[in-house]
Each structure stands twice: as C-alpha cells, then as structure tokens.
C-alpha cells in the first residue's frame with residue numbers, strides 16, 4: 001500500500017496501481033496522493049516496463065469526491081496528478097469497470113491506453129453538478145474524439161457504453177471478461193509484445209485541427225434555447241473551444257479558470273444539494289438500514305386507467321410480473337392497449353427493441369378476478385379517487401390476499417388510515433403515491449400509515465430504488481407533502497390572477513425562475529378536470545375549506561380540461577403541447593372578477609414570484625413542524641423529482657436558505673398583514689429558525 005486507499009504491486013513486468021476506496025473510489029485527497037505515490041513507485045520500479053491503473057470494488061473511479069467541494073482544496077490537486085500520468089516515461093494502461101466518471105475518467109484519459117469491460121459505462125457528468133470537467137477532460141477528450149463528439153458527452157453529462165466509447169475512440173479495447181485487472185493485464189502484455197511507447201493524449205492534435213468555429217456558435221445558440229438559466233453548460237463550450245484554439249497548457253489553464261467560475265456559481269451548490277438529496281431521502285431516520293424487507297416478486301395493480309397502466313409499466317420495466325385488474329373487460333382492454341401503445345412509441349424512438357416491448361407486455365397479465373391476486377406479494381390500488389370505492393377494494397383485498405402481502409394505495413389526497421381501517425391488517429397497508437405519467441415521473445411518495453409496519457416501510461423504500469424511482473417517506477395528511485405545497489402555489493396563483501395578473505404572466509415568471517412549466521400550464525397538462533372533480537367532491541361534502549366556484553371551474557364545466565381537450569387555460573393545436581394564450585379565457589377571468597367585484601391592478605413579476613414561493617416555503621415549514629416530512633431534504637427531493645423545481649436552485653428549502661429565512665419570514669408576515677388567512681400565518685418553525693439564526697440546512 002502506498003496510501004490507505006491506493007496500492008502498488010508488480011505482476012510480471014507490469015506495475016499495477018489499484019485504487020480501493022469504497023463505495024465508488026471517489027477521487028478524494030487520499031486517492032490523489034496515493035495515485036501520485038503509486039506512479040512514482042512504478043516509475044522507480046526497474047522491473048516494471050509498463051504500468052496498469054485499475055480499481056477494486058464495484059467500480060472504477062466515479063469522479064472527484066463531491067463531498068470535498070466548497071472546502072479548501074488539499075494538495076496534490078487532481079490536475080497535477082493527471083499531468084504526471086500523462087507525462088509518464090513508461091506506457092500506462094487504464095482498465096475500466098463499472099462507471100468511469102468525471103475526474104475518474106479524466107485520470108484514465110491521461111493514461112496512454114484504455115480498455116473497458118463490456119458492461120462498463122464512461123462519462124463526464126460534471127455539468128449535472130453545475131461544473132465542467134476540471135482536470136483536463138475538456139482538453140483531452142476533444143483530442144481523442146473531436147470537439148463535436150466531446151461536446152455531446154460533456155453537455156449531456158450522460159455516460160456512454162464501452163462499445164460506444166470504443167466506436168468514438170475514447171478507449172482502445174473492450175474486454176468480454178469480468179475482471180478489469182485481467183483485461184488490463186491482457187492489454188499491457190500486448191503493448192509490451194508490440195512495443196507500444198507512451199502516447200500522451202495531450203500531444204494529439206489530429207482531431208482538433210481545421211475545426212469550423214461555427215460548431216461553438218451553434219452549440220451556444222442551442223444552449224440559449226435549451227438551458228437559458230444554466231451557467232456551466234456555456235462554460236463547457238468555452239473550455240472545449242479553448243482546446244481547439246489554444247496550445248494544450250494554455251487550454252488547461254483556461255479550463256481551470258472556467259472550472260472555478262462554475263465552482264463559485266450558486267448553481268453548483270444547488271445541483272450538488274440535489275445530487276445528495278436524491279440519495280439522502282433513501283435513508284429513513286429511525287429505520288435502521290438493515291431493517292428486514294418482505295420478499296416482493298409478484299405484483300398486482302388494481303385499475304387499468306392512466307395511473308394504473310403507468311404503475312404496471314414501472315414494475316414490468318424492472319422485470320416484475322404484474323397482474324393488472326380492472327372491474328370491466330372493456331376498460332381492462334383499453335388499459336392494456338394504452339400500455340402497448342406507450343411501449344411501441346418508445347420502440348419507435350429507439351428506446352426499446354420490439355423484443356423488449358413483447359417481453360414487457362408478457363409480464364403484464366390482465367385479469368378481471370380478485371382470486372388471481374391471491375399470490376401477490378404487493379398490490380397497488382389505483383382506482384377512482386373515491387373513499388367508498390377504495391374501502392370496498394381494500395376489504396376485498398383483505399379477503400383474497402395471502403398473509404404478509406403488502407396492500408398499497410395510490411391515493412393522492414385521501415386518508416390512508418381510513419383506507420387501512422377497511423382491512424384487518426392495517427400494519428400491511430401503506431400509501432404509494434405515484435406521479436403522472438407514472439412510468440416517467442421519478443418521484444414516489446411512500447405514505448406511512450399510523451399502523452404501517454417497519455418492514456413494509458423498508459420494503460417500499462427499497463422497491464422505489466428497484467423501479468428507478470426516488471422514494472420519499474411522508475406522513476398522512478391532505479395532499480401529503482407534494483400536493484399540499486402545490487395547493488398553496490395554486491391558491492396564490494389564483495389569488496394573483498384575481499388581483500390583476502394573467503395566467504400567462506404568472507407562468508412566465510415561474511418558467512423564468514426555472515420551472516419547466518408554470519402553474520397554469522401544468523394544470524392544463526395534468527387536466528383541469530382532476531382538480532375540479534376534487535373541488536366538486538369537497539363542495540358537495542360541505543367541506544368548510546372548499547373553494548368557491550371560479551373561472552377555472554367554469555372552464556371545466558365547458559369541457560375545457562386542458563391539453564387532453566386541446567383547450568383549457570390555453571389553447572393547443574391538435575397534437576401540439578405548445579400553449580397558446582386564448583382571449584376567451586382572459587374574458588372569462590375579467591367577467592369572473594367583475595362578478596365578484598374585484599378591481600384588477602398591475603401585479604409585478606417580483607410579487608408573483610415571491611408570493612408563490614413564500615406560500616410554498618411557509619406550508620413546507622408547517623409540514624416539517626407536523627412531522628409529515630422528516631427533513632427539509634425530503635421536501636426538496638419531492639419538489640425536484642415530482643414538480644419540476646429547478647435543480648440548479650437545489651430545491652425549495654435549499655433556495656429559501658439561500659435567500660435567507662429572515663427575508664422570507666418578513667415577507668410572509670407582510671402578506672399576512674395584507675391578505676390575512678391562516679395560510680399566511682408564519683409557521684412556528686420558520687419563526688423559531690429566524691429567532692435562533694438558523695436555516696433549514698441546520699435541521
């Protein structure tokens with residue numbers, strides 16, 4: 001061992017450098033200094049004619065240690081270590097398995113030859129963290145594969161397969177073995193036998209000569225459309241342009257400047273918070289990581305509608321056999337056909353092969369009989385949002401399902417405990433709240449009922465990971481966490497329109513903030529009828545909090561449900577999702593205001609942004625105070641993965657901390673003084689944090 005996490009040894013005439021720093025061999029200070037010492041050991045080893053860099057564990061180096069960012073950097077810095085590898089007097093082979101990402105791939109690019117196992121993935125995901133490849137990646141990759149292909153990899157941040165990496169020229173060989181060390185030794189032996197000399201990537205120029213500058217102008221123009229808010233993608237283009245325009249050393253210096261500009265950008269902190277939020281929410285306070293889980297192989301879904309179909313696809317995509325039950329043959333057939341259409345659309349886009357379409361369809365087995373659910377390990381009910389219907393279904397499940405089966409409801413608003421009470425096994429009942437379209441949206445709110453057993457919670461949190469979702473555990477209340485906060489944004493957006501704003505203005509403010517869609521365009525996407533039916537249910541049930549009928553309800557009464565009817569708050573050309581403002585709706589809003597005696601005024605963009613976000617933050621603080629969400633990071637992950645909160649802002653409560661809770665609390669107190677209403681009463685938690693000079697990050 002030349003350091004606690006890097007070793008050097010010789011195998012024949014090959015000096016083998018092995019990184020071993022679980023879980024993902026992140027290139028932190030220990031790995032950097034270990035790499036440096038190991039390289040020196042290899043260069044000094046008279047018996048070693050060639051060097052081999054590899055890693056132990058499940059993956060090659062998966063990038064710089066993200067936890068070190070924002071802290072004072074400790075020598076040696078990665079570019080220095082990498083420059084030493086590039087300049088090595090002995091040829092160096094890198095052998096890759098798992099995921100060679102970011103700084104890890106940059107180390108491999110500084111080696112002279114690269115081999116990867118066929119199952120390996122290679123990528124530069126820094127842009128997803130608000131950064132750019134800051135250890136030579138923007139200078140070496142273009143020298144290997146050309147600036148256009150390099151920009152494709154760097155701007156998407158997505159990894160490529162080993163086969164694609166070979167095709168592109170990132171690596172020299174793909175090995176079908178299952179040991180990176182053996183693959184590396186094979187390539188090293190071949191290099192020795194054929195007398196391969198060191199081949200520093202920094203010296204390569206054939207791929208960066210005579211490049212049309214229009215390439216960079218085109219990429220900048222495309223970015224201005226695709227990611228107008230984001231800082232680092234534009235810096236990535238600057239860096240690759242420097243690789244073409246400048247000598248290597250100057251290009252590396254320019255890359256470093258741009259890297260630090262990204263490091264300083266608040267977007268970096270936001271995106272790294274989002275990265276860790278997604279991982280942190282999987283760990284449940286008070287539920288040990290080794291809590292036993294129930295064995296789930298056979299899944300059943302009740303309701304073949306939009307949600308049920310999407311949920312069935314999630315499990316089939318992950319290889320589960322799925323029973324899909326519906327009350328009527330006709331709706332069952334319709335549901336199965338919709339699933340097939342969905343898969344065939346993916347196949348048309350090249351995302352699936354025809355064989356994959358058929359194998360997933362084969363996993364989804366329709367049925368009209370509850371008796372076919374007797375062997376299910378997990379049943380997810382996705383029927384109509386009506387308490388009576390759901391209780392009837394759960395009573396039936398209680399009758400037919402085997403002991404130990406998990407009974408889950410996909411309700412988005414109803415009381416999970418009341419549903420559980422329809423069974424004799426409430427400990428097996430849990431909420432699994434998917435988001436539409438369920439086969440696309442990554443968020444899964446797992447809802448802990450008052451009696452839900454710990455092993456059920458551990459199982460559904462693990463299942464979220466297995467079906468590629470971000471599972472977040474929440475408590476029972478109306479709308480759980482996501483929809484309860486959404487309700488406040490909706491209420492405030494409607495109030496702002498009452499006062500004089502237009503839906504278009506409110507939506508523009510939200511998209512300029514970074515949301516993919518504003519509240520009203522999102523309502524058109526989800527369907528105005530969904531909210532309208534829930535409001536009608538509450539009005540009919542005499543709920544005191546039920547909203548009075550307004551212009552949005554009037555749209556629904558006219559059958560304007562949004563995108564699905566090509567008309568809602570906006571108009572849509574058939575087959576298009578482009579929202580077209582409709583003067584008829586402006587007229588309805590004006591008429592509604594007049595009917596209610598409201599006199600419109602000019603409303604500023606700042607007021608719209610601040611009132612909508614403050615209403616959301618205040619509600620989120622109340623949710624934390626009630627324990628419905630355990631940590632601020634849970635709220636952030638829910639809005640990042642379920643409601644399009646801009647990741648470069650880190651999440652709702654991360655953003656609130658950036659703004660400063662005293663500023664937010666003062667604004668909320670101001671709105672309470674102006675508008676009244678319990679929703680503007682400052683959450684006790686927010687007041688406490690301000691008094692204590694703390695932020696959500698301190699919770």
Ligand code: T1G
Nearest residue numbers: 024026062063064065066067101102103125133134135279
């Ligand atoms: N640094 C620190 N910790 C990391 C890490 C990293 N790069 N990658 C993963 N972890 C932790 C993670 O938080 C989790 O911890 C555990 O490892 C397992 O991860 C100079 C500037 C590699 C594909 O962006 O994409 O290099 O929760 O749950 O699903 O140019 O992790 O168990 O405590 O995600 O199997 C670029 C980030 C850095 C890759 C594995 N690299 N990682 O996925 O496991 S910037 C990245 C991933 C850079 C240079 C620049 C994934 C993975 P815990 P996991 P997984």
